[in-house]
Amino acid sequence: MVVMKFGGTSVEDAQAMAVVSSIVKSEITKSNSAPMVIVSACAGVTNKLLTIISESENGNLREALTILEEIKKKHETIVVSLFQETPIALKLLKKIQHVEQDIKKLLKAIHAIGECPNSLKDVVVANGEILSSTILNEKMNLDGIKTTWIDAKLILITDDKFTRAKPLWDISESKVNLLVRPLLDKGYVVLSQGFIGATQKGKTTTLGRGGSDYSAAIFGSLLNASAIQIWTDVDGVLTSDPRVVPNARRLKQMTFNEAAELAYFGAKVLHPATIQPAVTKNIPVLVLNSKRPEIEGTVIMKEIQSFDGLVKAVACKKDQTIINLTTTNMLGTVGFFYSVAKIFNDQEIPIDMVSTSEISISLTVSCSYDSLNVLVKQLSTIADVKIKNKVASICVVGDNLQKSSGVASKIFQTVSENNINIIMISQGASETNVGFVVEEVDADTVVRSLHKTFFSQIKEKTVFA
Incomplete structure (x- = not known):
């Protein structure tokens, strides 16, 4: 059934x-x-x-x-x-x-x-x-x-x-x-x-x-x-947004982890919460096109057949804001991260990406102007706060990216060749994505360039249509 x-x-x-x-x-x-x-x-x-x-x-x-x-x-x-x-x-x-x-x-x-x-x-x-x-x-x-x-x-x-x-x-x-x-x-x-x-x-x-x-x-x-x-x-989950990359390819299959990352970082096909109940019971999810029901679509499951490439898709999430928190209170203290997380939790605003150093935290969020103002006011009680609007998160998705040498260098070389500045980098918590932030006006150029870098040579028939 x-x-x-x-x-x-x-x-x-x-x-x-x-x-x-x-x-x-x-x-x-x-x-x-x-x-x-x-x-x-x-x-x-x-x-x-x-x-x-x-x-x-x-x-x-x-x-x-x-x-x-x-x-x-x-x-x-x-x-x-x-x-x-x-x-x-x-x-x-x-x-x-x-x-x-x-x-x-x-x-x-x-x-x-x-x-x-x-x-x-x-x-x-x-x-x-x-x-x-x-x-x-x-x-x-x-x-x-x-x-x-x-x-x-x-x-x-x-x-x-x-x-x-x-x-x-x-x-x-x-x-x-x-x-x-x-x-x-x-x-x-x-x-x-x-x-x-x-x-x-x-x-x-x-x-x-x-x-x-x-x-x-x-x-x-x-x-x-x-x-x-x-x-x-749409015909299924694609390697990128077809409005940005007209030659985006349909993925025949992908894993739950890949789909969740892709959905969270801008893919319009699936709601992120869709994946979790399916993961719990290991139920395959098929994305199909009612306008073209003859197309087999994309099947999302726990494990898929291996293939020559590692990157499955390039996603983009626009209209984001970077919040930079700076304070010397982070040095050798306990509880600062908890205080930051509690403020976000109390305001019910999720954090998309996070990057830290010895005295600073950078986070990306998507929220209304009013919610952002309240958030900044609360954060200002524990740190110096600076915000940068109109940025976009770029996410390169694929299982086991961290286990492959050269993926990150290809990403950053591609961005550099387009003379585009990377504002923030976030990688480490997940083996399934490499994420970074650029100016929103540069987002489409970055996505198209990365798609060309990773997919122009792949001829894999098992995974890509």
């Missing part, structure tokens, strides 16, 4: 939903078992829902309601295209209208109080997945696929950290065993939503942006799935 997750572009319109239905039918025929299907909101809908919340908070209720009308019409267009003037269409149009009215009431309340607590934000935003999955459920049943729609809030139970909830594994497992597994065993496809869950008291939660991938991995782990399929709009 597999878990299949379809992203926003895979359900963006009527044609896309029809393709998803055919992909699920093919999977049933191939594996002779019913999958669990997880779907995101239609492409762009989550962003619009967040926008109408913001507009309502800022007193622009009319603009919020105008955008809400656009969301309504988008789903109505999909319904009419799929079902014409049938009883199914009428039922779905009524459902869409009901959801719109519920959201409208919430927006008016947000407008009245001038702010939106995270618990209410989750209620509004969750409607994107509810609508897309409800429509797809009817399409799959119409196509002869025995499908049962289940509200994710009944089976993915989380803590109460609204907008960034974490699963309560034991309780969720019992819910899945009670409500999902019996249906799968009877041959029903179970269709549910990514990104959303609920507390033990039934309050709606979300897992954070990109959380649909995480949902799929959670359900895959709880069901001991044979594979987790992530269907998106």
